[in-house]
Amino acid sequence: MLKKLTRFYYPETIEDACKYLGSKDEKTAVIAGGTSEALRQDNSIEALVDISRVKELNHIRVDSSSIRIGAATPVQNIYKSTDLKGPAGELLKTVAGKIGSTLLRNSITAGGNLAAVFPWSDLLPAWLVLDAEVVLRKGKPKRTVPVENLLNEKPAKFMAPDEIIAEIIVPTAGKGTGTSFCKFAKTANDYSMITVAALISIKGDSIVKARLALNAVTIAPVRCHEAEKMLEGKKPTAQLFAEVATAVAEKTEVRKDFRASKEYKREVLEVLVRRSLEEACVRAGK
Amino acid sequence: MKINTTINGKKHCLDVKANAMLVDVLRAAGFKSVKFGCGEGMCGCCAVMINGKPRNSCITLAGLAEGAEILTVEGMGNPENPHALQQAFAESGSTQCGYCNPGSLIAAKALLDSNPNPTADDVKDALDGNLCRCTGYVKRIDAVLTAAKAVKKTSKTVRGKK
Numbered sequence: 001m002l003k004k005l006t007r008f009y010y011p012e013t014i015e016d017a018c019k020y021l022g023s024k025d026e027k028t029a030v031i032a033g034g035t036s037e038a039l040r041q042d043n044s045i046e047a048l049v050d051i052s053r054v055k056e057l058n059h060i061r062v063d064s065s066s067i068r069i070g071a072a073t074p075v076q077n078i079y080k081s082t083d084l085k086g087p088a089g090e091l092l093k094t095v096a097g098k099i100g101s102t103l104l105r106n107s108i109t110a111g112g113n114l115a116a117v118f119p120w121s122d123l124l125p126a127w128l129v130l131d132a133e134v135v136l137r138k139g140k141p142k143r144t145v146p147v148e149n150l151l152n153e154k155p156a157k158f159m160a161p162d163e164i165i166a167e168i169i170v171p172t173a174g175k176g177t178g179t180s181f182c183k184f185a186k187t188a189n190d191y192s193m194i195t196v197a198a199l200i201s202i203k204g205d206s207i208v209k210a211r212l213a214l215n216a217v218t219i220a221p222v223r224c225h226e227a228e229k230m231l232e233g234k235k236p237t238a239q240l241f242a243e244v245a246t247a248v249a250e251k252t253e254v255r256k257d258f259r260a261s262k263e264y265k266r267e268v269l270e271v272l273v274r275r276s277l278e279e280a281c282v283r284a285g286k
Numbered sequence: 287m288k289i290n291t292t293i294n295g296k297k298h299c300l301d302v303k304a305n306a307m308l309v310d311v312l313r314a315a316g317f318k319s320v321k322f323g324c325g326e327g328m329c330g331c332c333a334v335m336i337n338g339k340p341r342n343s344c345i346t347l348a349g350l351a352e353g354a355e356i357l358t359v360e361g362m363g364n365p366e367n368p369h370a371l372q373q374a375f376a377e378s379g380s381t382q383c384g385y386c387n388p389g390s391l392i393a394a395k396a397l398l399d400s401n402p403n404p405t406a407d408d409v410k411d412a413l414d415g416n417l418c419r420c421t422g423y424v425k426r427i428d429a430v431l432t433a434a435k436a437v438k439k440t441s442k443t444v445r446g447k448k
Contacts, residue, residue, distance in 0.1 A: 002305035007287055008349035031350065035327060038307065038345040050350055074339070101415025102393060103330050106339040107346065189328065189414065 022162035071111025178283030294361025
């Protein structure tokens, strides 16, 4: 793999990184933690642009309205962060801690999973339920787009060749909001077979905002818009959550792999969706 | 291409293939403590410290180590003067075949560097990427906890002497 690779570039700013990427003379690709690049069977890349030393890509900043995470921030830093709090921060910490192992979490980056989308990427459903936005930079110019748009159109198509993911912005959620994440895998370290993330906001006695997203059980991460509509405006009851879980399990296109049959995954999915919604609801009340 | 790194405190300029993995480069340079296991980042045999963070060297391209400080088990201690962790691993019987030990020791050192008073759960969390297929995990967890106490003791005496 990477048979044509001859050199690395080590830019220190986003502008410099984009310059190397825009080059017409050689085929380049971005690398940060390198976990997916190392396993990818790509023999056309001639140079890699290592963005792991770009300081403005490595940070976790929290203020009253948002959490901002630099794209090259290792997910271990998210897991161990003491700044991340509240329903959004707690969800990110929980999910980050369930990714691979310590050794992998030190390599895997927050933005890497958005650049190369894998079914087993645990953070993707979390970004979706948190209504996260991505800052894309093309040198100085930047645009901010919802994570959902980037994922739906596939990052490789959505982004220009000289554009990089710079930052992920997550709005913080206040009181009355609860989040939850369920991961199903053969062992704690194995690739996820099912991931479910949920967010529920309650005002008075009804659900004012619901978010539900899946990954691993599907080919690509999905947000369950229909399920969200079933929840919003209703009273949060065990029966409602069970109905939504049944509907999600029925409608989801389950990915086939050697770990388990589609039928089995569908049954587990139903349980996990119900559990996530119940858990998010309980936390929303706290 | 050439990469400049500091390995166990000494500067090295290594001639490497651009697509070479760090594990192969380190072994070729004589750091044989670094073991090749699964080759896909699942077993942790190949763990080395890169700028203070333990990572799998089998899925880390050597080029990413440019300018980095690398620590392997050779840099932790030797049979005459072992690190407290190495001593504890040997004394507790955390070694049968020993193949996973270098990676586990690196992960354990990273833990003690950031948290001198770990609980058993902290140890399990820090060593979650290091598979052991013969000794098991109980002795290894005990060893890290024993070593943590030993490290604290020595650092106290050193401070006391000063």
